[in-house]
Amino acid sequence: xxxxxxxxxxxxxxxxxxxxxxxxxxxxxxxxxxxxxxxxxxxxxxxxxxxxxxxxxxxxxxxxxxxxxxxxxxxxxxxxxxxxxxxxxxxx
Numbered sequence: 001x002x003x004x005x006x007x008x009x010x011x012x013x014x015x016x017x018x019x020x021x022x023x024x025x026x027x028x029x030x031x032x033x034x035x036x037x038x039x040x041x042x043x044x045x046x047x048x049x050x051x052x053x054x055x056x057x058x059x060x061x062x063x064x065x066x067x068x069x070x071x072x073x074x075x076x077x078x079x080x081x082x083x084x085x086x087x088x089x090x091x092x
Contacts, residue, residue: 006041
């Protein structure tokens with residue numbers, strides 16, 4: 001997660017009527033987000049809350065991340081299929 005994404009989180013929190021804080025940001029950021037990145041993003045947002053962040057900066061996904069997401073989707077699809085099968089067995 002980069003600073004632009006942290007700023008976007010701050011903007012979202014502010015739009016929800018919440019004051020962005022390190023704790024709120026950390027709860028919404030990726031688990032591996034370094035604290036200096038969170039602090040830097042929060043400071044930049046506080047300096048200019050209406051800062052416009054282009055979407056392409058925050059939506060870039062690396063091939064590794066994409067593969068991981070695809071794996072997660074496959075796992076979730078498999079779990080849904082298993083749950084459906086279980087429900088059908090209970091109903092029948």
